[in-house]
Amino acid sequence: MSHDFQRIAARIVEAVGGKNNIQQAAHCITRLRLSLRDERRVDGETLRQIELVKGHFSNGGVYQVVIGSGDVERVYESMLAQTGLQRATVADVKASGGSKQNKLQQLVKVFSDVFMPILPAIIVAGLLMGVNNLLGSPGMFIAGKSLLDAYPGLSGVWSLINMMANTSFVFLPALVGWSAAKRFGGSEILGIVLGLLLVHPDLLNAWNYGKAAAGLDGASLPYFELFGVLHIEKVGYQGQILPILIATWVMSQIEQWLRARVHNSVQLLIVPIVTIVISGLLALAVIGPLARHLGMALTTGLVHIFNLAPVLGAMLFGALYAPMVITGMHHMFIAVDLQLIASQGGTFIWPMIALSNIAQGSAALAMFLVARDNNDKSMASTSALSAYFGITEPAMFGVNLRFKLPFYAALTGSALSAAVITLNHVRALAIGVGGLPAFISIVPQHIPMFLVGMLVAIMVPMGMTFALASRIRAQLAAA
Structure with a gap:
């Protein structure tokens, strides 16, 4: 079924008070996100009667018009063409309404801005992991056997899919580092480097860390020895969120502070090096261990509540x-x-x-x-x-x-x-x-x-x- 997106966009603009009432406009998967100068000028009844509009509401200073996946992009493009508005991101629109948000809403906005861009990678990884679980689970399709046991020729497919599925989770800190750096105003490439630093192959993964911490098979925790006084555990943070999220915020603050003080002629030489060295050291020595224990405490507490x-x-x-x-x-x-x-x-x-x-x-x-x-x-x-x-x-x-x-x-x-x-x-x-x-x-x-x-x-x-x-x-x- 075809729709007149130009006409629908024009009617939406008119219903929300005209183009002069729109400060910024963006869209997510299903909704138009509008920053309006005066929400009292919105004609809600007219808006609801417009074709494709499935609902509308205001939340945290952002007026949202629900349209649906796919169609929202076409309506948005038509709206930009008609109003002359500049293309904006959801974060831009939310920022313009940030003064109307309380602290909890602002915190939620941070999580939304960081995780929405990387959500497709997480979902794809989850689906591929699910397919692999079905292939390798005994008794799911054949009594006492998995499909891999019954058809050994599938092992190569299983291994390949497993590698594809694990990639997003193994390198999750790099994905979060990129998205968080973009959100916090830092360099996105430095965010990726910081995330990769936390999953470097020289650092113990969670499995080997658990064995070393428990002293199994004679294993012990390795350390970076700095000047004979500072001992930093060689531990990675594969699949973890809090360490890289906090570390990237710190990195962005350091980078912004340096850019404001280092002369343009030597910024490329000094700012990235100093930023990564300082934030990387803090991430491995302080932020990572504290965030790991905080994350464990939060998840253990949540599990405990649900168990009670x-x-x-x-x-x-x-x-x-x-x-x-x-x-x-x-x-x-x-x-x-x-x-x-x-x-x-x-x-x-x-x-x-x-x-x-x-x-x-x-x-x-x-x-x-x-x-x-x-x-x-x-x-x-x-x-x-x-x-x-x-x-x-x-x-x-x-x-x-x-x-x-x-x-x-x-x-x-x-x-x-x-x-x-x-x-x-x-x-x-x-x-x-x-x-x-x-x-x-x-x-x-x-x-x-x-x-x-x-x-x-x-x-x-x-x-x-x-x-x-x-x-x-x-x-x-x-x-």
Whole structure:
């Protein structure tokens, strides 16, 4: 189905108060992000009636118009052409609204700005790792055997996919270093170098560090000996987030301080060398060890809380995750998931996120069957499909939140399915697509119980939405 993107963009510009009311404009996967001079000039009712617009709201000084994956890029390009606005990033738009954000929102913004650019690499790695887990898991397809045992010719494919899957996780600090340096105003190439420094082959990886720390097989921790007084552990930080995140912030501050004081004629010679030497030394000697212990404490504390009250914790998370998507706070959980994977060997958070997305999609799918208007049906069907593949904004803003009851049904299904998988200790080995394909990233032995949780996330929202059909139809008639 073709759309007149020029006309849609023009109507959106008019509904948000005209081009003179727009300071900056950017877009993410599904939404236009606008920094407006006066949000009171927005005509919300007109905006909602525009073709492709599935919802709109303001959060932290940024006005967001939900359109959907793919279409949002075309609307954005048309908007730039019509208004003469300069192309901007989401970080630029958020920065212009930063004065309206509290400290928590600003912290969430940092996590969002750092992790969103590298998320495709993490998801691809998670999916490939999931495929490898299925190939190598005994009993998954053949009783008592893995596919590798039954078909040894697959070993080469397994090894190749395993290398591809591990790359993003092994060199994760380099990815974070690049993105964080860009966010903190440092040199992106120095951010990559600092990240690679923390995973250098001369440093012990997590497995060998554990053996050396425990003294197994006569192993002991190696050190850098500096001037006979300073001893720095030769330990790497593969797959870890906090060390490189903090170290890159420090590196960016050092670089900016030097650039402001070193003469232009010798900046290229002095600034990179001094920046890397100082920040690298601090990263290995101070920041890395402290951040490692902080990350371990945070993940251990989170695991302990869920162990004490698994049902309560899971149901609260399942019910609150979708509202956190609305505020943008969900971006923080990428770091939590990666820290859990690095320190615990798997994450119990990401499976609940995947089920929350499925629950939103299921409520939208039920609305497709409940609604009688063709426009409502079209919106519900496309939104449900999007949510089933991990993009929930169209389903939430275009369908479920619009009529409220389907949204509550989705939250209920998410909470109950989260409790089911938490009671059965379901874990994911990696982050993948947060929807129906999510089972690929689950620990193979846990896949059957995850599928049970998935069934709950589908049936409960659909059943509740059908049960409330008469009230929802009354809302539709009044809309």
